Amino acid sequence: MSDLFERFRLAMSAATPLALATVIEAEDPAAVGAKLLVLAATGVATEFVGTLGNEALDRVVGRDAEGEIAAGRSGIRHYGPAGEARERAVAVFIEVFAPPPRMLVFGAVDFTAALVSVAKVLGFHVTVCDARAVFASPRRFPGADEVVVDWPDRLLDRVGATLGPRDAVCVLTHDHRFDVPAVLGALRTDVGYIGAMGSRRTTAARRERLVAAGVEAQDLARLRAPIGLDLGARTPEETAIAICAEIIALRCGHGARPLSDGTAAIHGDPTEAITETAP
Amino acid sequence: MRELLDDLERWRAAGVPVVIARVVEVEGSAPRLPGAAMAVAADGEVAGSVSGGCVESAVVAEAMRIHQNGERRMVTFGYSDDEGFAVGLTCGGTIRLFMEPFDW
Known part of the structure; x- marks a missing residue:
């Protein structure tokens, strides 16, 4: 056999x-x-x-x-x-x-290398994409499954149809020339998570550009920006954890509060509280 | 079982008999989902896990019995411990494992 x-x-x-x-x-x-x-x-x-x-x-x-x-x-x-x-x-x-979930990371920056490492621990198939060949070199991202030199919208045109609820798109360029087409392309897919990095100011400016590009409010609500949970992360590695933690929480529908703050079942439905019975 | 493939292939190539334990059902609070798997080679080497560490040593002991008798069987760990194992999950859940020799 x-x-x-x-x-x-x-x-x-x-x-x-x-x-x-x-x-x-x-x-x-x-x-x-x-x-x-x-x-x-x-x-x-x-x-x-x-x-x-x-x-x-x-x-x-x-x-x-x-x-x-x-x-x-x-x-x-x-x-x-x-x-x-x-x-x-x-x-x-x-x-x-099932095949591993996919993560597309746009922007070949320092935060990208850390995000690739954490995403690999979580079992993602990771693609790094940047239009600037000098940054998007496989040598800078040895952990990535794929490093692609291209514009984000062109990569999303090619692979967007294969993305589903378990997959993630992380936009780390914080440069509107790249991240607006990346977010627009990602919103046209069924990808489960879309996050974009940037300061509050960058986020507000990007939002205006997306609205100007015709993005509707319910589509904008799919965008997690600024990207990640508020862990107080500062380093690329801490930021990568904050991003991946948000991806997990969104997929599972949990509120990402400390477990010690609540009584809901740890592995079950987040809304279901456990009633302790007296001995 | 995905994480066991390299070890299974290595053991098969070396001709080492292996027993595989797979979580097929969980009830209540349990750390691992159906599909979590563990392999126990006849020489005692172990790969993978089926819980947070609560029942692994009992799984090894049961695997050693299966190495002897070649049985395929269900094994239940947890509060509704009707198969007589004095080992439970400290989290209070129940897991059911299917254990069998790796002969396929």
């Missing part, structure tokens, strides 16, 4: 969206551990490798796994022996491996 692991490993390194379905409970103990690998590369038909031991079950689980890949969700599902719904003879763990 080692062929399955090899396919799994290769698909992971190729960043193919995939799911690994494993029978974890079954009436027949010999069925436990059976696996179906679901490879959902974009633009081609989904490929299935392996079997859960029953063709009909494979079909149903394969279809469910495609849905879970789209939703980016892992979990247990129950089926009848041949994939029947509303039966519990077989429990299948469908584990989804």
